[in-house]
Amino acid sequence: MPELPEVETTRRHIAPYLINNEIKDVLIYKGAERLAISHTASEMIRELVGRRITNLERHGKYLLFLLDDNRTWVVHLRMTGALIISKPISPKQKYERARIILDNDNVLLFDDMRKFGTWHIVKNIIDAMPKIGPDAYSSEFTVQWLLEKLSQRKIPVKSALLDQKIVAGIGNIYADEACFDAGINPNRSSNDLSLHKVKLLHGSILSVLDLALGNGGTTFSNYRDGYGRAGNNSINAKVFRREGFECSRCDGTIVKIKLGGRGTHYCPSCQK
DNA sequence: ACTATGCCCTGGGTGC
């Protein structure tokens, strides 16, 4: 599932093919019209065609395509979405839901098996990402911010990491990995962590994201980068989908539980 | 104000 490192990897791959190029045509295939949230699919096509992409940014898991009319095309890949640069004559892919044709003759494929991905076109990006918190890589995401937000809530730490109002960009994989790295039981109440533990957790969040980004993201099943390739970071997972295996830090065994409706992996021996 | 649950969607896995 694309989280911050995967979305950032995609952004870096596709940006050079898009910036300063004009959108010549857009196809949204039959059955995929629901991806268009702020407009109907046909309206969205009309709004995009003829626009030049001036920059490509990211906030959390959202990709922000800045357009030359000062609006922003906001894309969220959700669970199985991918944006892949391709050649103009490439045949339609099995799960290709939309296709953007550029005036440099490259095409951008929007591939999304489960059709959860969303598109908005907005004047103010807040309309596409209401109440979103600071990006995990931004200067606003400090230990102090994390401490304040965790202390205001009484939810499991892992659930807090998944809450994009607290910090934007973490999904199920890196929430589990960050809790492991910090030695925190994901079920611990968020308002129950010492300053020392919050400092550890903040550092762990950044280090697991950095490691994943350095390896081009994590692919367990569906994630593909801007060239359609799998990421290389799954070998670095210490707990995610490792239930039944020995812990890499102690003699415990990784377990899998359900927490907030999400599969959650941790070591009961060394995560307290 | 808060937290918890169901929904969207499709493929892969499991059990009978």
Added chain:
DNA sequence: TGCACCCAGGGCATAG
């Protein structure tokens, strides 16, 4: 082999 069922989960709507 086939078929029914469950699971995967990001963000939103709704319920309590």
